[in-house]
Amino acid sequence: MAEITHRTVRAAGRQVHLAEAGEGPLVLLLHGFPELSYSWRHQLTGLAEAGFHAVAPDMRGYGRTESPADVAEYTIHHLVGDVVALIGALGAERAVVAGHDWGSQVAWHTALMRPDLVRGVVGMSIPYRPRSGLPPLPAMRRTYGDRFYMLWFQRPGFAERELAKDVPGSLRRLFAGTSGGAPAFEPVVPDGGGFLDLYPPEAGLPGWLTEDDLAVYAEAFTATGFTGGLNWYRNLAANWELTAPFNRARVTVPALYLAGEHDFVVRGLDPGRLDAELRRAVPRLRDTVLLPGCGHWTQQERPGDVTSALAEFARSL
Structure with missing residues (x-):
């Protein structure tokens, strides 16, 4: 099996x-909330064995990457800028860019803004x-009310204090509560409760996550806190303003979409309609793949399927 190594590079003026x-050929793997480069551990080795240089950064605000204190430095322009700078720092002219959760947003927008x-x-x-x-x-707010979880995250210091009270317990509930097979949940914070009340309090670890895996995440977020990742949500309004030049713009590079059929992001959507809407916005979409029984944590819940799909897609380019 290929060996995963670690290093720090300077990109966009910061240590990453x-x-x-x-x-x-370079394949960049971008994680989401609340994750780390560690969430791509299976794909790093699998893609290496398939003949690629697979690289997963700790994203801005996470892990051992240098993180700015100012919430205004977490806009989509900053995050795409980090990816652009990283491609250059790695000595590559181009890359396949893959992302999950918030990392998916950054991947899509990198392709949108810098297709070259x-x-x-x-x-x-x-x-x-x-x-x-x-x-x-x-x-x-019109759709869900004031207690929708993304609106809940807008208050600086509020959600991070709740999550930090018991970091391993918070992460356990988040990972287990949105895995495949978990009960469906309404993403609205209950009256008198907090964000973690969206998830079962006594959740056991899902089968794809070991206690050692959980300890990696817990150690990192105990050291850094959750503010960096939450600051991505706190720029939703700014991102809408900043992307005005890209209003209704399409992603024109070759693309692939993967999700778990039980992922709360797409659960309940008609697969055919999802695919059709994606193809209108991403005209070179190769495929829309919904993984049976899989929840939100796509590349960790279905490591073999995701690695194979990534390698096949990258080879086809």
Whole structure:
């Protein structure tokens, strides 16, 4: 099996921690909330064995990557800028860019804003949706009310204090509560409760996550806290303003979309309609793949399926 190594590079003026394996064409793997480069441990080795240079950074605000204190430095322009700078720092001209959850948003927008640098893009969990004509926060408030979890995250210091009271317990509930087979939940914080009340309190570890895996995440978030990751949510309004030049723009590079059929992001959506909407916005979409029995944590719940799909897609380019 290929070996995963770690190093720090300077990109976009900051120190970025990388996990990487293999040699060959570059495949960048971007994680979401609340994750780390560690969430791509299976794909790093699998892609290396398939002949690629697989690189997973700790994203801005996470892990051992240098993180700014100012919430305004977590806009989509900053996050895409980090990816652009990282491609250059790794000595590559272009890359396949794959992302999960918030990392998927960054991957899609890197392909949108800098198609010259992206051989192909893979989004997981979060499909690409062109910029809407309405600001996101008022739209969420009209649909879900003031206690929708993304609105709950807007208050600085509030959600992170709740999550930090018991970091391993918080992560356990988050991972287990949105895995395949977990009960469906309404993403609205109950009256008198907190964000963690969306998830069962006595959740056991899902089969894809070991106690040692959980300890890696818990150690990292105990050291850094959750503010960096939550700051991505706190720029939803700013991102809508900043992406005005890309209103209704399409992603034009070759693309692939993967999600778990039980992922709360797409659960209940008609697969045919999801695929059709994606193809209108991403005209070179190769496929929409919904993984049976899989929940939100796509690349960790179905490591073999995701690695195979990534390798096949990258080879096809």
